[in-house]
Amino acid sequence: MGFETCGPDEVLVVSGCCHEHSRFISNGRVFVWPSIQQVQRLPANLMTLSVENLKAHSKNGIQVSVLGVAEVKICKNVQDILRVAAENCLGKTEEQIGNILREIVQGHQRAVIGAMNIEDIYCDRKKFSLAVFEQASNDVINMGFQLVSFKVENVLDEEGYLMARKAERARNEATQH
Template identity: 40%
Template sequence: MTLDVNSPQVYTKQGVPITVNSIAQVKISRDASALRIAAGAFLGLTKTQIGKAAEETLEGHQRSILGSMTVEEIFQDREKFATEVREVAVTDVQSMGLEIVSFTIRDIHDSEGYLMSLGKKRTA
């Protein structure tokens, strides 16, 4: 399943509100015990409902990591940010019988011009 994981206007460690849009690929694990867990957790739910549960879990962890990092850390090392989200979310996702195939940051922006000012500092 492809999930859009969007976190609008989340305050970073510095108190700067930013919006992060990510994309995740998750699937039901093939492990026998994980299949039983997924069957118990999602029996009777649609694919959309299962995706929404996984999306909300990932979004919560994404917001948590955003609040613990500076804007510079998030913007300059997207891979580190994505890895941290994935690492903290994996336990919750596994407890649903799912696994994260990939997690990628698609876009980072803010409405206050903070990221633009970072770019100006680098070119000055």
């Protein structure tokens, strides 16, 4: 007989005898019968994921690299979603979980890049970030996590398209005056 304690950055998953379904404990402790019940731990701290799409094609066919940051955490307070997280992630390290979630957000970021013009991606980063957040949130929830935030850190145009457009606008403004 023994008690298992759960810290604020984890969720205990108790399974085995005496319960029809696994029990989820966050921020507390639980009595566990050794040999007939099993305790596993899920990381519940906020994960910061670097999301990179290198040389993706925008809607107007220009190659662009976008570097973003996603903040993701497990849904500790919703039992059904927590059950999904347990099914998908028990036995995996926090790094493995982060890699899975990063790939989900990267895929949605690439889709948004393909749906927007490079000027919109570069000039309206809030709109771009919101589009990635909205598209990725559902798939992240389906993994048992929630996307807390997503922001664009940098937009790079290695072909020089944005610099050429900027120079063109400057020339047009100079000829108008």
